[in-house]
Amino acid sequence: MTTSIRFLGVAGYEIVANDKRILIDPFLSKSPFAPIQPAELETPDVILVTHAAYDHLGDTPEIAKLTGAPIVCGGDVKAFLEEHGIPENQIHPTVWGIVVEVNGVTIRPVESHHWSMTKLKSGQYITGTPMGFIIETEPGVRIYHCGDTAIFSDMKLIKELYKPTIGLMGCSQAQVLLGRANFAGKVLTGEMSPREAALASEFLGLEIAVASHYLDLEPTGKEYKEVQEFLSFVKEYDTTGKREALSMEVGEVLVIDGTSYRKENTI
Numbered sequence: 351m352t353t354s355i356r357f358l359g360v361a362g363y364e365i366v367a368n369d370k371r372i373l374i375d376p377f378l379s380k381s382p383f384a385p386i387q388p389a390e391l392e393t394p395d396v397i398l399v400t401h402a403a404y405d406h407l408g409d410t411p412e413i414a415k416l417t418g419a420p421i422v423c424g425g426d427v428k429a430f431l432e433e434h435g436i437p438e439n440q441i442h443p444t445v446w447g448i449v450v451e452v453n454g455v456t457i458r459p460v461e462s463h464h465w466s467m468t469k470l471k472s473g474q475y476i477t478g479t480p481m482g483f484i485i486e487t488e489p490g491v492r493i494y495h496c497g498d499t500a501i502f503s504d505m506k507l508i509k510e511l512y513k514p515t516i517g518l519m520g521c522s523q524a525q526v527l528l529g530r531a532n533f534a535g536k537v538l539t540g541e542m543s544p545r546e547a548a549l550a551s552e553f554l555g556l557e558i559a560v561a562s563h564y565l566d567l568e569p570t571g572k573e574y575k576e577v578q579e580f581l582s583f584v585k586e587y588d589t590t591g592k593r594e595a596l597s598m599e600v601g602e603v604l605v606i607d608g609t610s611y612r613k614e615n616t617i
């Protein structure tokens with residue numbers, strides 16, 4: 351049995367294992383680096399949305415309409431999707447602690463120290479609870495997607511209880527997107543700095559720490575620098591001596607095959 355994890359850019363992933371296809375935070379049509387467009391995706395068994403930010407919610411409404419795939423998300427995302435014509439019975443709202451099984455995929459939402467906010471057509475803003483997710487794709491392969499989160503020490507509790515083996519760890523910001531968000535000032539960091547994301551990987555007890563939340567690994571850019579810092583800090587904080595640290599180009603696939611792994615380039 352293998353698990354493949356394709357990086358779609360920012361925090362978007364397509365995970366295929368055990369005859370199941372799981373799509374997380376698909377941000378494609380507005381991404382200058384998208385390796386695939388919504389209409390080209392194979393029908394997922396489930397779509398997971400960590401929170402309502404445009405670079406995470408992304409193309410979920412269109413993909414849900416095209417494929418009929420069920421969506422697991424928070425309450426504000428549910429309201430947004432219903433307003434965009436997704437039938438209520440296609441949407442499975444949940445929150446930290448409430449594990450759900452949808453189309454044979456078991457999804458554990460976990461705490462995320464972030465926000466989730468979006469605007470309805472009326473102009474009204476609504477907020478909800480942001481989430482991370484843990485999915486066991488096969489025995490011994492437990493993938494933690496952090497959503498967007500600041501570091502928090504209860505990641506140690508997540509380690510104790512759920513033992514994630516692979517972490518998709520936000521450690522940067524897609525520079526090309528920063529101008530699109532309406533922040534009060536200049537955004538200087540991602541939700542976790544490279545050092546914080548590496549320490550978080552130690553808190554979580556990961557076997558493989560995968561850099562996440564970026565688009566462009568052009569070697570002179572900030573994203574590349576932060577990802578490289580993350581990779582070296584992971585080694586610095588690793589008390590197991592066994593933790594692997596890696597990054598993927600957008601479009602690359604990480605294949606977990608038993609106790610080994612490899613990257614495949616599908617661009």
Ligand SMILES: [Zn+2]
Nearest residue numbers: 403405406498
């Ligand atoms: Zn984000």
